Amino acid sequence: MNITQEKVDALNAVVKININPEDYQPRVDKAIKENAKKAKLPGFRPGMVPASHIKRMYGKSILVDEINNLLSDSLNKYIDEQKLEVLGQPLPKLDDDKEYNWDFNDNFEFNYELGLAPEFNIDFSSKDKATQYVIKVDDETLASRIKNIRRSYGKMTNPDVSADDDVLYAELVQLSPDGSVFEDGISNTASVRLDQIKDEAIKASLIGLKKDDVLTFDIQKAFDNDAPKVAGLLKIEEDEAADLKSNFQLTVKNVNRLEESDLNQEFFDKLFGEGTVTTEAEFTARITEELEAMMVQDSERKLQDDIYKLSVAKVEFNLPDEFLKRWLKATNEKLTDEELEGGYNDFATNLKWTLIENKIIKDNKIEIKYEEVFELAKVRLDQQFRMYSPQPIPDEQLGQYTVQYLQNKENANKIFEEVKALRVFDFIKSVITLDKKDILFTDFNKLVSEK
Incomplete structure (x- = not known):
């Protein structure tokens, strides 16, 4: 040979x-x-x-x-x-x-x-800068979070008349252009959350309703043409929901209201464990602390995104673009030429970052240990569980779940790649200059949405 x-x-x-x-x-x-x-x-x-x-x-x-x-x-x-x-x-x-x-x-x-792969050098220094935002909890965000938590532990009631934030259990029936019921049209009985209605005029029309009240509304306008939301309410496919033009008749079957839990010791014990929190001030302080912890993660994601962009812009090298396009087509038979051209730049940018990652790992002899992978997987699972319950899972049980999770090769590779990226970000942060800047959470969200 x-x-x-x-x-x-x-x-x-x-x-x-x-x-x-x-x-x-x-x-x-x-x-x-x-x-x-x-x-x-x-x-x-x-x-x-x-x-x-x-x-x-x-x-x-x-x-x-x-x-x-x-x-x-x-x-x-x-x-x-x-x-x-x-x-x-x-x-x-x-x-x-x-x-x-x-x-x-x-x-x-x-x-x-x-x-x-191209040969290249990458040289970060203190002359390279990125902004590290220190996010502060604003009153509006704190009040909203406290309201949601109290409602999560509240009780369901059935008031006679609907109010803001209530849920209407209602029959939805498709109408013809002349306003009559569309024969063999779409119909479904579903829970309509008033806090999800985007159009203020339609939302106002749904307030003050009682059982058996009937009204006509534009379902697309109500949910700002959110096809997944409309599809879920009507039990239809998203493509069908996106093309839907009809008005709908809403008949109220029941009004549901989730009352906020009282700020008492029983509520505090359910939330934090017996005797851990005993006053409203302590409760507010704990919620503020949890929000700020989540906001640290938001700030870190923003910083990582900025470092990612800084790195890709800092290092200039070419890729074998024509070869990579042929390879993408060869390995994705359903990929059209239009899809390839439309998505190639993002693919190339992510590939450049991967090459930068690998070079930093190699040049600085950064080793990824199993313990790091295990601990990050444990954190990610804990975050998922806390979405459903604020009370933490016992550490031993969480560790068992983590072992099971990492036995799946795809999960293990995913967490490994995340650890790898975090180690690279940490290295870059240790070299460049980080300018710290205080910002309210609402202003930070506006900043992120503008990017």
């Missing part, structure tokens, strides 16, 4: 692999014998099928499989030995001029295109 490499340019190469019968014949013979032992064919006892018979019946398909296996093994070994940093995967170059008999005597030649 002979393997050679031809450099097309700094980012592209072609690897040529020549395979002779002596390279593949031992593998083919072995595969034929193994198939003969396992074959169950009429007229032969199990395990007694002659190898010559298997070769005559299945020889070419076995030869093709073994050639492919040999190519894959040889190419991967060559890339590893030559320490080639390959982007994507090698793509076979088709040559219509070459024809083979597949008669166990052919000399084969296969060519593969490689996209190569």
